[in-house]
Amino acid sequence: MRWSEALIPTLKEDPQDAEVISHKLMVRSGLIRKLISGSYSYLPLGLKVLDKIKTIIREEMNSKGAQEVLLPAIHPPELWKKTGRYDVLGDVLIRFKDRHGKELVLGPTHEEIITDLVANNVRSYKELPLILYQIQTKFRDEPRPRFGVMRSCEFIMKDAYSFDCDTAGMEASYKKMYDAYCRIFERCGLPYMPVEADPGIMGGNVSHEFMVPAEAGEDKIVVCGKCKYSASTQVAKCKEGSGVRGPGKGGKRLPIAEVETPGISTIEKVAQLLKVETTKLVKTLIYKADGKPVALLVRGDFEANETKLKNYLKCEMLELADEKTIEEVTGAPVGFSGPVGLKNTRIVADNSVKDMTDFVTGANKKDAHLINVNTGRDFDTKEFEDLRMITRDDKCPSCGKAIEIINTIEVGHTFKLGTKYSEALGAKFLDKDGKEKPAVMGCYGIGVNRIAASLIETSNDKDGIIWPPSIAPYEALVIALNTQNKEVKKISEDIYKDLTKGGIDTLYDDRDISAGIKFKDADLVGIPVKVIVGEKNAKKGVVELKLRKTGKVEEITRKELKSRIKSIINPSV
């Protein structure tokens, strides 16, 4: 492609509405433009990147025997109602009506649709296993689209689904996809790490997230430098008693007493007023689990982990109770809840509360707290579990050494689904033993746009993007420094044609503008290999080859050029 004919609107300055680096650089380098919040147009250069990522994904999927399909984006709500996700997804699911008044939804993901397809077309164990995938646009009404294409309402996802006769088969399919994912992210040049994660509303009990460490990441994971343990903070187990500043164990059991705390309703303020550490307080959080109130107790300095609570309670919907419910349950306004005297409410407690004695809680009474509360004496619960968020002071749940908590971007997620969808949608097959069984499923997602954004997030400098050859919009850029010079122009043209013919994806900057602009644009757009044709070198019969990543310069004859570039962009050949 000739730059003079291409639509590559680069910008000198950061766009006013971009905050994170990848967003700024994607806009500045002419990859994307915003239409509305959470919805972006891909310009020629941006689309080329997406296409290269898709090609890598297809190659790796196909090599594992997965077959590509294309499912519709418009779905009937009935399928979503069958699995209950019509309600669970809530406002995220975009709903609308056609001209006949029939309700339709836009696909936020495709478990329901693919399972329905398999249910209608697969009858026998002989047709399994099956792995189907597609690369398609998903629609989600995100509560808060953010960071350019990192979290958008319309995005491209590669989603794959495996169907097997039994759990062992599913495990094998899962392994195949897991391996393919590692290959994909590796080939895209991403520093990724797979971590244990929570399946959330997808269902199933095991899932892995593929994370790219980046400051701008929205997710947090725990990593252990010693034993390589890594997990999403949502699921990372807290070793009992491993949080620092443990509660004062033992001691006397002092008589329970009420203290006045007018208008003091936060943990910090109560601790301040009573002149005690927040570790002497117990937070009481009232939740609604499938509509029923549940009280969760957590030591004052810890944070509740709703994922763990939800999994422990085995409920579909879990949300913090609203003010009205809290008043009904506790008889007091928000901020004064406590376990003592709670009626008709299940009380569950985090392990951090187990050994605490003489602690502080709300009194279930406006402007009052209780001191010297003791489990067993003043209230009771047998339900102690790991229900809090891990902190950086916790110890590695695997080896007990220090851990780190880092920000990451989720670029992929794989799930062992089991039979949740196949049962709900009737994806059954006749097995060898003549019995009808539901297919055992797995599902596997990759955010295609997110791969591009995460790469930029982890690979850039003050001048712009640094693409790896594998997903760069072009592999090489030929710069004719002075297009007015006949010789320079001729050599550049020849090189451009020669490289292109030789199978190197080449962009040719033939614009009649100053060299400085060409260099700045080249660095901004970040094409890995620059071939610079200037007057002086032309006379010497050489051209200059400069690498974006290292800045390394070599002078090279035109004869050697093609094979040298090939060895750079594809080292294995």
Added chain:
RNA sequence: CGGGAAGUAGCGCAGUGGCUAGCGCGCUUGGUUCGGGACCAAGAGGCCGUGGGUUCAAAUCCCACCUUCCCGACCA
């Protein structure tokens, strides 16, 4: 949905009651340049987010709404 910020030329911004709304970059034309965002000259380009109000007079003050960004809530 709660808190905060912002909307003026394609982009980045200035203009806080006054007469024809500016600056830089970009764009067009002509000329000079040509190895890291060159220079000269002449141009084009604005419902000052929308609607209402206050005023002799509003980009500027007031109200409502829309849009965007950030933090939180939420999130596969």
